[in-house]
Amino acid sequence: MSDPATAARLTLDLTAGLKPAELEDFYRDLHRHPELAFQEHRTAAKLAARLRPAGYDVTEGVGRTGVVGVLVNGDGPVVWLRGDMDALPVQEATGLEYASTVDGVMHACGHDLHVTWLAAAAEVLAAARDTWSGTLVVVGQPAEESGGGAAAMVAAGVHPRFPRPDVLLGQHVTPGLAGFYPHTPGLTMSASDDIDVVVHGIGGHGSRPESTVDPVVTAAYIVTRLQTVVSREVAARESVVLTVGRFNAGTKHNIIPAEARLALNLRTQDTRVRERVLGAVRRIVAGECQAAGCRVPPEVTVRPGYPNTVNDACLDGEIAAVHRELFGAHTVFDFGPALGSEDFSLLAPTDVPYDYWYVTATPAEVWEAAPGDDLAEKFGNVPGNHSPLFAPDPSVLVPGVRTLVSAALSRLA
Template sequence: MPKAATAASQTLDVTSGLRSSDIEGYYQDLHRHPELSFQEHRTAGILAERLRGAGYAVTTGVGGTGVVGVLANGDGPVVWLRGDMDALPVTETTGLPYASTVDGVMHACGHDMHVTWLTFAAEALAAARETWSGTLVVIGQPAEEAGGGANAMVADGLQERFPRPDAVFGQHVAPGPVGFVSHTPGLIMSSADDVEIVVHGVGGHGSRPEATVDPVVTAAYIVTRLQTVVSREVSASDAVVLTTGQFNAGQRPNIIPAEARLGLNLRTQDMAVRERVLSAIRRIAEGECQAAGCPTPPEVTIGASFPATVNDAALDADITSVHRELFGKAGVVDFGPAMGSEDFSLLVPAGVPYDFWFVPSTSGATWQAAAGQELSEKITGVPGNHSPLFAPDLSALLPGVRTLVGAALHELGGTGRPRDR
C-alpha cells in the first residue's frame, strides 16, 4: 500500500467515530461568542479544557491567551498543529441562527472554524494513539488578526519551553467550493505591512484657509498619488496591493485641523519590491508635505508586519498526496499564491519545514449562483474573509478535521520521509 494511502486510510479510521452534530454544536457556540485579539479568554478556556480531557499536558497564558497542549506518545517525530482563535471588529449581517451575540464583533475570518478543526483533530488523534508514535503539540494562537500573536508566543518561550517540532502544520478557511483543499508549494501567502502617515499642518478657522496649512488636502493628495505606485513604479509581473484603509482628520466642519492620519496596508511577494514600495510611500508623503508648505515633515511609521508564508515544497508534496487520497485527485487544487497574509510562519523554529493550506467553505448553492465561469471570477462573487456576510458552510467542518489529522498521521504514523531529528 502506498505511504500516502496508509496515512489517508488511517485518517478515515481515526475520524470515523466523529459525529457531525457534535462538531457543529461546538463550532456554533464559538461563532456566537467571538473575542478580539488578546481577549480570547473564553475560547482559550474551552480549548484548554477539551485538550486536558483528551489527555494532553496543557499550558495556558502563553503569549497572553495562547494555549499549548502536549501529548507525548513514545519515540518518534514531533508535530505541531496550529489554529488561531481571534475574531474581528465586524458587525455580523449573515442572519444565521447562531450569529454573533457580541455587538460589533464577529468571526469574520473563520478562526472559530480553525479552533473547531484543531480541537476535534487533537481529540481524534489522542483517542487513536495506538496508531502512531511521537509527540503531538497543539497550539491555540491568539491575535493573528492584530499581527502580534505569534510573536507574543515566541517571546514567551514557545520554541524553548515545548518539544522542538520536526514539522508544523496549519490551515485556513477560505471562499471557494466546499469539498476541496487548496495546496500551493513554496510561496502561498504574501507579506503584509501596516503603514501610518501623520501629516502635520497648521490648524485654524474654516473661514480663513489662507492662515493655515490644510493637512486634509495634503493627505488627500498623498492618497491620490499613492495610486500611481503600483501602476507606474512596479513591474506588471510583480504582485503588489497598496490600500489606504484609514483617513482620520478633524472634529468639526468649520475647523481646519492641525494634523491628518492615514493608515495604509501593503501586500507584496518579493522583499526587493516591498522595499521599493515603502521607499515610494515615504518619498510621496514627504514630497506632498513639502509642496504644501507643512511646518514639519510627515511621520511615516511601519506598524504590524507579516512575513511571506513559504511552504516547504517536499513536505507540501507529501501532504498533498495524503489529501488527494482523502478527497480524490480532483479534490485538491492550487489557488496559487494569495495576497492575504499570516503570522503562522513566525511560530516555526528556524530550519523546521512547515506546510499551510486552504480549506474552501462556500456552499454548493452559493458557489453555483455566483457569476462567472473562472475560479477567480466566482470567488469575487461570494462572501469572503472579513466580510460581515462570511458564513462558512457547516459541511466544511469534518473535511477540515481530516486534513489536519491526515497531515499529522503522515508524520507520526511512520509514513513521512525521514528527516534529520
C-alpha cells in the same frame, strides 16, 4: 513518514466515529461567542477543556491567551498543529440562527472552524495512540488578526518551553465551492506592513485659509499620488497592493486642523519590491508636504506585521498527496500565491519546515447562485473572509478534521 495511501486509510478508520452533530454544536457555540485579539479567554478555556481529558499536558496563558497541549507518545517526530482563535470587529449580517451574540464582533474569518477542527483532530489522534509514535503539540494561537499573536507566543518562550517541532502544520478556511483542498508549494501568502502617516500643517479658522497650511488638502494629494505607485513604479509581473485604509482629520466644519493622519497597508511578495514601495511612499509624503509648505516634516512609521508564508515544497507535496488519496485527486490543486497574510510562519523556528493549506467552504447553493461563468468570477462574487456575510458550510467540519489528522499521521512514526 507514512505513505499517502496508508495515512489516508488510517485517517478514515480513526475518524469514522466522528459525530457531525456534536462537532456542529461546538462550532456554533464558538460562533455565537466571538472574542477579539488577546481577549479569547472563553475560547481558550473551551479548547483546553477538550485537550485535558484526552491526555494532553495543557498550558494556558502562553502569549497572554494562547493554549499549548503536549502529548508525548514514545520516540518519533514532534508535530505541531496550529489553529488561531480570534474574531474580528465586524457586525454579523448572515442571519444565521447561531449568529454572533456579541455586538460588533464576528467570526468573519472562520477561526471558530479552526478551533473546532483543532480540538477534534487532537482528540482523534490522542485516542489512537497505538497507531503512531512521537510527540504531538497542539497550539491554540491568539490574535492572528492583529498580527501579534504568534510573536507574543514566541516572546513568551513557546519554543524553549515546549518540544521543538520537526514540522509545523496549519490550515485555513477559504471561499470556494465546499469540498476542495488547495495546496501551494513555496510562496503561498504575502508579507504585510502597516504604515502610519502624520501630516503636520498649520491650523486656523475656515474663513482664513491663507493663514494656514491645510493638512487635509495635503493628505488628499498624498492619497491620490499613492495610487500611481503600483501602476507606475512596480513591474506588472509583481503582485503588490497598497491600500489607504483610514484618513482622519479635523473636529469641526469651520476649523482647518493642524494635522491629518493616514493609515496604509502594503502587501508584497518580494523583499526588493517591498523596499522600493516603502521608499516611494516616503518620497511622495515628503514631497507633497514640502510642496504644500508644511513647516514640520511629516512622520512615516512602518509597522511590519506579517512575513511571507513560504511552504516547504517537499512537505507540501507529501501532505497534498495524502489529501488526494483521502478526498480524490480532483479536490487538490495549486491555488497560487495569495495577497492575504498570516503570522503562522513565526511559530516555526529557523530551518523547521512548515505547511499551510486551505479548505474551501462556500455552500453549494451560494456558489451556484453567484454570478460568473468560471471559477475566478464566482470566487469574486461569494462572501469571503472578513465579510459580514461570511458563513462557511458546516459540511466541512468532518473533512477539516480529517485534513489535520491525515497530515499529522503522515509525519508521525
